[in-house]
Amino acid sequence: MIIDMHTHVYPEKIAKRAVEKLSKAADIPAQSNGMKSGLQESMKRAGVDYSLLLPVATSVKQVDKMNQEAVAANECAGETGLLSFGAIHPDTPDYKEVLSWLADHDVRGIKLHPDYQGTFFDDIRMERIVDKATELGLYTVVHGGIDIGLPDPIRCTPARTVKVLQDTGTDKLIVAHMGGWTLWDEVEELLIGRNVYLDTSFSIDCLEGVQGLLNKERFTRMVRDHGADRILFGTDSPWCDQKQSKEWILHTDLTGEEKEKILGENARKLLGFSCKMER
Numbered sequence: 001m002i003i004d005m006h007t008h009v010y011p012e013k014i015a016k017r018a019v020e021k022l023s024k025a026a027d028i029p030a031q032s033n034g035m036k037s038g039l040q041e042s043m044k045r046a047g048v049d050y051s052l053l054l055p056v057a058t059s060v061k062q063v064d065k066m067n068q069e070a071v072a073a074n075e076c077a078g079e080t081g082l083l084s085f086g087a088i089h090p091d092t093p094d095y096k097e098v099l100s101w102l103a104d105h106d107v108r109g110i111k112l113h114p115d116y117q118g119t120f121f122d123d124i125r126m127e128r129i130v131d132k133a134t135e136l137g138l139y140t141v142v143h144g145g146i147d148i149g150l151p152d153p154i155r156c157t158p159a160r161t162v163k164v165l166q167d168t169g170t171d172k173l174i175v176a177h178m179g180g181w182t183l184w185d186e187v188e189e190l191l192i193g194r195n196v197y198l199d200t201s202f203s204i205d206c207l208e209g210v211q212g213l214l215n216k217e218r219f220t221r222m223v224r225d226h227g228a229d230r231i232l233f234g235t236d237s238p239w240c241d242q243k244q245s246k247e248w249i250l251h252t253d254l255t256g257e258e259k260e261k262i263l264g265e266n267a268r269k270l271l272g273f274s275c276k277m278e279r
Contacts, residue, residue: 003267004043004051004242006141006176006201006234009082010034019238022149028210032238036082039237043081046243049264050081052234052271054111054141057087063098071105083271085109085141090117090125099132108271109139109174114155115147121156122163134170139270141174141199145181148202148210158183158190171195174232178203178222182212192226197270200262201234206241206248216252228258232267 010018012035019034032038039051053073055066066087073084086102088095088110102110110133114121121142130140144156158180165173174197179187181203191198205213214222223231235245249259 001050001264001268001273002046002048002246003233003264003271004048004235004237005174005232005267006199007039007051007053007237008034008056008239009036009039009053022239028148028207028239030238031241034238036080040081042237042242046241046246048081048242048246050077050083050267051237051242052267053082053084055084055087056111056113056116057089058116060089060091060093063087063089063092067098067102067107070102070107074107083108085111085139087111088129090119090123090129092129095129096132099129099136099138103136103138107138109133109141109172111141113143113147115143115150119155120153120160122160122167127164127167130164130170130173131168134168134172137172139172139174139197140170141176144175144177144179144198145183145187148181154183156180158186161196162190162194165194165196173197174199176201176234176236178214178219184214184218184222188222188225192222195230197230197232197266198222198226199232199234200245200249201236202240204245204248206244216248220252220254223254223258223262228254228261229266231262232270233263 019030023030032042057063070084070086073082077083086107133140142156146154176199179191179198203214205215235242
């Protein structure tokens with residue numbers, strides 16, 4: 001089973017405009033139309049069984065609608081192949097109730113994006129969300145490192161992630177972009193070997209014209225030093241091609257067992273897949 005743990009889609013009414021805006025800001029082409037239909041076409045080409053949608057709430061008022069959509073997506077995931085985490089904003093006043101509602105509705109996690117949400121990851125507002133989510137058994141995905149489409153400051157560095165790990169004691173944190181996009185020295189010094197998941201999204205060297213990505217040698221070393229059990233396949237679709245990303249990992253020097261864990265087995269366990277979810 002192949003599971004992409006890091007994808008994005010946009011509402012059909014705004015998808016074209018949103019993709020064009022983000023593509024221009026980051027100076028990278030999109031690999032699909034940014035809608036569910038485009039993601040599903042990509043999955044079919046790539047042989048991906050499930051993709052996890054990661055909604056990002058840039059304001060408190062977006063949270064409820066995004067979470068309703070997440071629940072609806074999960075209810076029909078067996079047919080569509082699209083799962084979803086929930087959304088939360090650091091300024092959400094009733095964050096405990098929102099997180100409890102997600103847990104009660106079998107949503108397995110949330111997404112935080114410190115840069116889009118204008119809040120450093122080790123801010124108390126972020127830490128209390130991570131802490132409560134962990135208490136409820138929810139995973140937290142956080143954007144790590146530089147965001148190619150946004151200016152400084154970098155609000156989630158490996159050092160800030162370490163502080164959150166120490167302050168909250170969470171064992172349910174997933175740091176996107178291999179722990180900190182293009183901050184690879186800091187990732188290897190501070191995060192590798194800790195009890196934290198890393199996803200591969202937009203980090204591996206299968207994108208033309210994007211500098212600073214991980215080559216196969218360094219990626220393999222990081223996986224081995226960290227442990228393949230805590231690496232999750234992700235693409236950041238529509239910004240990376242799922243087929244190219246999967247094939248890139250398959251052509252590393254990792255063992256077959258390590259590749260199997262990264263491409264789906266770790267995600268399968270994390271998401272709590274049951275036999276009825278097989279497609």
